[in-house]
Amino acid sequence: MTAWTRDEMMTVAAARLLWDGCVCFVGIGLPSAACNLARLTHAPGIVLIYESGTIGTRPDVLPLSIGDGELADTASCVVPLPEIFAYYLQAGRVDVGFLGAAQVDRFGNLNSTVIGPYESPSTRLPGAGGAPEIAAHARQTFVMLKATPRSFVPALDFRTSAGFLEGHGSRALSGARGGGPRAVITDFGILTPAAVSQELELSALFAGATAEEARAAVGWPLLVAEEGETLAPPSDVEVSTLRALHARTREAHSHPVRLPA
Amino acid sequence: MQLLSLREAIAEYVTDGACVALEGFTHLIPFAAGHEIIRQGRRDLHLVRMTPDLVYDQMIGMGCARRLTFSWGGNPGVGSLHRLREAVERGRPKPLELDEHTHAGMAAAYCAGAARLPFGMLRGYIGTDLVAANPRIRSVECPFTGERIAAVPALNPDVTVLHAQRADRQGNVALHGIVGAQREAGLAARALVVTVEEIVDTLPPAMNSIVLPHWVVSAVAHCPGGAYPAYAQGCYGRDNSFYQRWDAISRDRTGFQAWMERHVLGTADHREFLASLQGAA
Numbered sequence: 001m002t003a004w005t006r007d008e009m010m011t012v013a014a015a016r017l018l019w020d021g022c023v024c025f026v027g028i029g030l031p032s033a034a035c036n037l038a039r040l041t042h043a044p045g046i047v048l049i050y051e052s053g054t055i056g057t058r059p060d061v062l063p064l065s066i067g068d069g070e071l072a073d074t075a076s077c078v079v080p081l082p083e084i085f086a087y088y089l090q091a092g093r094v095d096v097g098f099l100g101a102a103q104v105d106r107f108g109n110l111n112s113t114v115i116g117p118y119e120s121p122s123t124r125l126p127g128a129g130g131a132p133e134i135a136a137h138a139r140q141t142f143v144m145l146k147a148t149p150r151s152f153v154p155a156l157d158f159r160t161s162a163g164f165l166e167g168h169g170s171r172a173l174s175g176a177r178g179g180g181p182r183a184v185i186t187d188f189g190i191l192t193p194a195a196v197s198q199e200l201e202l203s204a205l206f207a208g209a210t211a212e213e214a215r216a217a218v219g220w221p222l223l224v225a226e227e228g229e230t231l232a233p234p235s236d237v238e239v240s241t242l243r244a245l246h247a248r249t250r251e252a253h254s255h256p257v258r259l260p261a
Numbered sequence: 262m263q264l265l266s267l268r269e270a271i272a273e274y275v276t277d278g279a280c281v282a283l284e285g286f287t288h289l290i291p292f293a294a295g296h297e298i299i300r301q302g303r304r305d306l307h308l309v310r311m312t313p314d315l316v317y318d319q320m321i322g323m324g325c326a327r328r329l330t331f332s333w334g335g336n337p338g339v340g341s342l343h344r345l346r347e348a349v350e351r352g353r354p355k356p357l358e359l360d361e362h363t364h365a366g367m368a369a370a371y372c373a374g375a376a377r378l379p380f381g382m383l384r385g386y387i388g389t390d391l392v393a394a395n396p397r398i399r400s401v402e403c404p405f406t407g408e409r410i411a412a413v414p415a416l417n418p419d420v421t422v423l424h425a426q427r428a429d430r431q432g433n434v435a436l437h438g439i440v441g442a443q444r445e446a447g448l449a450a451r452a453l454v455v456t457v458e459e460i461v462d463t464l465p466p467a468m469n470s471i472v473l474p475h476w477v478v479s480a481v482a483h484c485p486g487g488a489y490p491a492y493a494q495g496c497y498g499r500d501n502s503f504y505q506r507w508d509a510i511s512r513d514r515t516g517f518q519a520w521m522e523r524h525v526l527g528t529a530d531h532r533e534f535l536a537s538l539q540g541a542a
Contacts, residue, residue, distance in 0.1 A: 028338055051364060052286055052439045064501040065337030067287025069494055072438050081286055081311075081441045082368040090365065090384055109388070113361075118394045124349040126335030126342075128391060129312075133365040136387040162388025175409070176387045257500040259486055259535050 002239045006187045009206045011037055011242060012234040014098075014144055014185040023047040024096040025089060025134050028066050030144040031098035033245070034185075036062060040241050049088065051130040053079045061252040062245060070252075085130065089137050092177060097138030099131055099161065100145055103153050106199050106220050108143060108163025108181035110135065111156040118158060128160050135161035136176040147186040147217040154220045164198035171198070188214045189231070194223065201225045207233045262432030262475045267482040267531065270454045271297045274420045274479060275306075282309035282418040282450065283316060286441025287337060287499070290491035291424040291456055292316050293484045293531035299323045300526060309418055311367050311442065315490065315507050318342040319525070321357060322517050330360040330416065332367045339504055343511045353514070361395055366413045371442045373415035374449025386411045420479075421450035424488045426495060428457045428481045429464045437470035438494030444471050453477060456484035458496050486535050 004012075014034035018024060020043040026035045028050075036059065039046045047056050052067035056076030063071050072078050079088075088094060101110035102125050112131060116122035135141055143163075145151055163181045164171045171180050184191040184200055188209040191200040201223035202214050207230055215222045234242075265273070275281055275298055283291045295316040298306075307328040308317055315336065320326055322344030334345050348357040362370070369381030382401060392398050400409045423443050425436035434455050436443065447453045453473070460483050464472070490507075492499035511517045528534045 052288070052441065054439065064339070064504060065287045065499070067337070067439050067441075068501070069288070069438065069492055069498055072288070072494060078439055080444065081364070082372050082445060085365040085368050086383070113390070118390070121350060124334075124341075124346045127331070127333050127361060128363045128389070129333035130364040132363045132387065132389045132391070133383075133385050136385070158394075159388065159390045165388055171388070174388050175384070177384070253501045253505075255498075256502070257490075257492075257498050259489060259497065259538070 002236050004234045004239050010187050012238045018043050021045045022095045025049045025094045027099045029100050037242050053081050053084045061249040094138045097134035097141040099143050103156050105156050107167045109159050110161040111158045113158040113160045115157050131161040138178045140179045140182040143184045149219040152218040167198040204229045204231050262478045263480045265480045265482050267297050267484050270480045270482045274452050274454050278305045279419040280307040282421040282446050284443045284446040288439040289424045289488050290316055291422045293487035294422045295320055296525045318344040321345050321348050324354045328358040332362045332364045339508050368442050370413045370416040371445035371449050374417045375445045380412045380414050382410045382412050418450040420452040421446045422454045424456045427459045427461055432475035432478045432481050434473040435464050435470050440471055452479040454480045456482045456487040458485055458493050484531055
């Protein structure tokens with residue numbers, strides 16, 4: 001079996017959560033790699049939507065932005081941006097929203113706006129983009145981010161996108177029609193919401209990772225599910241497909257662009 | 262519709278203090294127009310754009326803006342917009358007032374603006390602190406069901422600037438590929454300026470690509486490569502390596518200023534700008 005890294009396992013674990021035929025609204029970065037790995041392995045019929053309005057896109061290389069020409073070239077259709085948000089996402093036609101963030105809290109709420117106070121931030125982050133409405137309307141969301149005590153925090157500096165809010169069913173009263181976070185995939189394993197409290201708990205570990213390591217990497221007292229599992233390591237096909245995708249992407253992004261005369 | 266040089270179009274339609282939207286969602290970003298606004302030294306602009314991107318990083322860093330309406334302010338796939346960050350975090354080169362939204366919220370605001378309605382509405386901004394941070398995000402009650410629906414004021418820029426693949430000599434504008442909210446932003450504005458890759462005698466059959474008819478277009482300027490380092494589908498690709506290099510170019514104010522002086526202030530027009538990048542880091 002091929003040697004693999006934690007970063008690769010994180011992408012593989014996220015990809016395995018997606019199923020063939022699911023309609024998935026894709027964020028850029030880690031989610032984009034996971035969604036395309038799923039498409040290139042076990043889910044060839046997955047419908048990938050990027051917020052630029054590209055529907056059913058099948059990029060050969062990973063886009064750097066959510067609007068690279070590669071996404072339009074390989075899409076089954078391209079629709080205007082107001083349409084993708086209103087007629088597809090808000091209308092409840094999206095199965096999975098796949099998000100990243102700078103911070104997550106124990107109820108799966110996300111911050112991608114500021115570190116520090118909003119009016120005088122120590123770090124101004126890019127902001128919301130499509131995330132708040134994806135988090136509200138997708139039937140379920142998956143979240144990917146690497147774990148440090150700065151990213152898995154007891155209290156967000158700013159709540160950009162709703163997870164389970166304060167837990168215990170508070171999301172259901174908020175007007176959000178989607179089901180909220182079903183999994184947070186990080187670089188030691190997967191957290192999933194507990195049944196009643198909706199607090200994230202450790203439900204799966206990567207091979208070689210430990211619950212102690214997970215607790216140390218999370219900024220709140222992390223609960224561990226009673227029936228936790230250890231995930232199978234990446235298969236040779238998963239590793240080779242992912243590496244080939246990254247290699248094609250690096251090669252494509254290094255091409256000089258020919259300027260118009 | 263007037264057929265103008267880009268210099269003439271900016272001089273006539275973009276004035277100090279104006280509300281200006283340079284739209285284009287990753288694709289067809291009107292970079293040449295942004296550079297010309299910088300060259301002409303416009304000040305106190307209210308800039309509107311869903312994704313400020315490098316073009317507004319440059320305009321903010323050069324001191325053109327007092328206010329920014331936006332929904333995602335990063336360098337896509339790379340990281341921060343350092344000049345935008347410095348304006349927000351340290352007030353340099355001048356403080357920047359933020360009017361911050363989500364993509365869905367801004368799309369609704371442009372649609373309302375194009376339809377000359379007072380506000381856009383959406384099932385949005387649910388459970389987000391943006392509502393507390395921005396008093397312009399409010400809600401209305403549905404008169405039929407009583408449901409609360411988020412409301413954002415319509416966006417009606419003084420001028421919207423777009424880039425498109427082509428226009429004909431009458432000023433009909435065709436663009437295709439990822440079209441973002443360009444049509445809505447264009448129709449929401451009081452004046453619409455479009456730069457184009459080429460001007461043709463007759464546009465090819467539209468096949469649902471967006472056509473802005475000549476009588477809603479204020480001015481067209483011929484500007485090949487006008488979206489670079491963003492792209493124009495069918496003409497040239499996005500220069501992803503430039504977007505990656507911009508992180509280092511813009512990271513500190515001195516390096517940014519030197520780059521802008523050499524490539525934007527130090528060039529007369531977009532043709533010279535593109536030529537100045539040949540062989541440059």
